[in-house]
Structure formats: structure tokens, C-alpha cells
Amino acid sequence: MPKTIAAADRLLSFPLTLRRYQVYGEDAANYFDGKLFRKVFTLADKHFLLSLREANGGVAFNVQPATRSQAVWQTAEHIARQILGLDFPLAAFYQFAQRDPILRDLTQKFHGFRPTLATTPFESIVTSITAQQINLQFAFKVRSRLVRRYGKRIVVDGQVYFAFPTPEQLARVKVSSLRQLQFTEKKSEYIIALAKTILAGELDLHALAHQPDAEITEQLTALRGIGRWTVDWFLARHLGRGHAFPAGDLGVRKAVQHFYFNGKEKREDELRAFARRWGEFANLATHYLLTGVALGA
DNA sequence: TTCCAGGACGACA
DNA sequence: TGTCGTCATGGA
Numbered sequence: 001m002p003k004t005i006a007a008a009d010r011l012l013s014f015p016l017t018l019r020r021y022q023v024y025g026e027d028a029a030n031y032f033d034g035k036l037f038r039k040v041f042t043l044a045d046k047h048f049l050l051s052l053r054e055a056n057g058g059v060a061f062n063v064q065p066a067t068r069s070q071a072v073w074q075t076a077e078h079i080a081r082q083i084l085g086l087d088f089p090l091a092a093f094y095q096f097a098q099r100d101p102i103l104r105d106l107t108q109k110f111h112g113f114r115p116t117l118a119t120t121p122f123e124s125i126v127t128s129i130t131a132q133q134i135n136l137q138f139a140f141k142v143r144s145r146l147v148r149r150y151g152k153r154i155v156v157d158g159q160v161y162f163a164f165p166t167p168e169q170l171a172r173v174k175v176s177s178l179r180q181l182q183f184t185e186k187k188s189e190y191i192i193a194l195a196k197t198i199l200a201g202e203l204d205l206h207a208l209a210h211q212p213d214a215e216i217t218e219q220l221t222a223l224r225g226i227g228r229w230t231v232d233w234f235l236a237r238h239l240g241r242g243h244a245f246p247a248g249d250l251g252v253r254k255a256v257q258h259f260y261f262n263g264k265e266k267r268e269d270e271l272r273a274f275a276r277r278w279g280e281f282a283n284l285a286t287h288y289l290l291t292g293v294a295l296g297a
Numbered sequence: 298t299t300c301c302a303g304g305a306c307g308a309c310a
Numbered sequence: 311t312g313t314c315g316t317c318a319t320g321g322a
Contacts, residue, residue, distance in 0.1 A: 128303080128304095129304090129305095131302090131303055131304090132303080132304040132305070133301095133302065133303085133304045133305080133317085133318085134302055134303090134304090134318080134319065134320080135301080135302040135303085135319090135320070135321075136302080136303065137302090137320080137321080138302080138319065138320055138321085139302090139303080141320090142319090182318085182319070182320095183318095184317055184318050184319085185317075185318085186305075186306080186316095186317060186318090187305095187317090187318090190305085224305085224306080225304090225305065225306085226305085227304060227305050227306085228304095228305095229303075229304055229305085230304080230305085233303075246303075248303090248304080249303045249304095250301090250302070250303060250304090251302090251303045252303075253303095290303090
């Protein structure tokens with residue numbers, strides 16, 4: 001029996017929020033056809049399919065195979081909230097945006113849009129490493145190959161779905177195998193080393209959620225293949241930190257330059273200083289600016 | 298053909 | 311500490 005969730009402020013555009021899972025081609029770990037979103041999640045080594053669809057005044061979510069386990073339903077709700085970005089303070093941001101004509105315009109045009117969050121820290125970081133320096137279309141393609149090749153496969157209603165691969169699964173993989181999927185030699189090394197570090201108990205990604213930005217940055221950038229850019233997106237798109245601002249990101253830079261500097265190039269430190277005006281709303285502002293560029297606002 | 302994509306690293310001055 | 315070459319591939 002499906003259950004229903006909603007943001008505390010009742011603000012949500014289901015299609016705008018999940019648009020990300022459609023526009024870059026196939027995403028083998030996040031299925032979205034415009035109306036129905038599906039994702040495999042794992043609890044106690046068991047795999048379930050989470051489904052999300054719009055319902056009256058909220059979002060209906062369901063779990064398959066059917067279960068009465070409260071733990072499974074709680075996990076499903078938590079993941080649904082992450083995917084829909086339901087815990088971002090959108091109403092407060094909209095109020096804040098009134099003092100900035102650009103943000104005011106974007107929040108009106110994309111009313112209810114919320115940044116979607118990566119549901120596990122490992123998926124978040126592997127996804128970012130995959131996307132380093134290449135266009136997102138190609139990044140999604142390569143990542144989907146990884147999911148299909150190494151992710152746990154489940155069948156629901158005759159349809160095949162894949163879970164995002166775990167550190168246990170990727171720690172066993174060889175660099176040459178990832179090269180075949182068109183990961184670069186370096187990215188292959190980074191991903192496998194990350195998986196091995198986690199498996200060895202030398203890194204607890206879940207524990208990072210309770211730490212301040214500086215501590216997270218220090219721990220993650222100590223790993224090969226993870227720089228400031230990757231950490232910034234981890235803070236923004238996994239932990240949902242309000243003030244996160246990936247100033248080094250090409251898309252973010254172009255968006256801020258386009259909307260606030262007539263396209264004039266700015267250095268990363270200048271953009272970082274500029275973004276301080278957004279404070280706890282920098283993450284939301286960033287996502288609205290990116291959407292503004294993507295949808296030609 | 299050339300240049301650019303949601304970078305990171307290592308060499309070098 | 312800052313700059314530059316390299317990696318590696320698809321698409322415009």
C-alpha cells in the first residue's frame with residue numbers, strides 16, 4: 001500500500017525536480033519517465049524497488065517486493081526525501097530571493113524546483129569522479145555501464161532494475177575492466193582505491209554527515225582523485241548543505257557570470273566571495289541559476 | 298580539425 | 311604557490 005509524503009512547506013514541482021534524471025540520457029540507477037521515478041535501494045543485504053509518483057498534494061511512494069517491515073519503509077521515505085530534496089527550506093529561500101531580482105525571477109519561473117540529492121555518499125562520489133572533465137551526457141553513459149556491469153540486478157513485474165554498485169563490489173574490480181567501460185585509467189584507479197579504502201575500514205563515508213565542511217574537505221581531498229570540486233558537489237548534492245557552492249564547476253561559473261557579470265570571466269575565489277551573499281541559500285541559488293541556464297531563463 | 302565538457306595530478310619554476 | 315601539460319572520449 002503506497003504512502004504519501006510532502007515537503008513541510010508543500011512546495012514541490014515533481015517534473016522539474018526529477019528532470020535531471022531524464023535530460024542526460026540513460027541513468028541505469030535512477031529511472032524516470034516523466035511521471036514515475038524508480039530506484040533500487042538496499043537494506044540488510046536485501047534489495048527493494050522504490051517508486052515515486054505525484055499524488056494529491058504530495059508524492060506517493062511504494063516499495064516492492066511488498067513488505068510490512070517498518071525499517072524498510074522508513075528507509076524508503078528517507079531516500080524519497082533525498083531524491084526530491086524535500087528538506088531544503090524552499091519557502092524561506094523564496095522569501096530571501098525577493099531581494100535579488102535575478103533569483104526572484106528564477107524562483108517564479110521554476111516554482112517548486114528542488115535540488116535532488118544522491119542517496120548514498122559512495123554513489124555521490126563515484127558519480128562525481130565519473131563526471132570529472134567530461135560532458136554530462138557521456139558521464140551518464142559511462143556510469144550506467146558501471147551500474148549494469150557491477151550493480152545488483154533485481155526483477156520487479158518482469159522489469160530489470162539495478163542497484164548502484166557497493167564498495168564491496170567495486171573493490172574487487174580491475175582497472176582494465178573499468179577501462180573497458182571507457183573510464184580513464186586514472187578514474188578507474190580512483191574509484192577502485194576509494195572502494196578498497198572503505199572496505200578496509202579506513203574511511204567511513206556515512207560518518208562524514210556529522211562533520212563540519214572543513215573536516216570533510218580535509219578527509220576527502222586526502223584521497224587520490226578527489227579535489228575541491230568533488231567535495232563541493234558532495235556537500236551540495238549529497239549532504240544538501242545550504243551554503244555549499246561549487247565555485248570551481250564550469251557550469252556554475254558560467255551561470256553566475258551569465259546572470260550577474262554579463263558573461264565576464266571571474267576567478268574562482270572571486271565567485272566564492274560573491275556567493276557569500278547567499279549564505280545558507282547558496283546551494284539553492286546555485287541550482288536555480290544552473291536550471292536557468294539549462295532551460296534558457 | 299579543433300575545442301570544450303559539472304577536474305585532478307604531477308612536474309616545474 | 312601558481313602554472314602548465316597530460317589524461318581520454320564524445321559531440322558540436
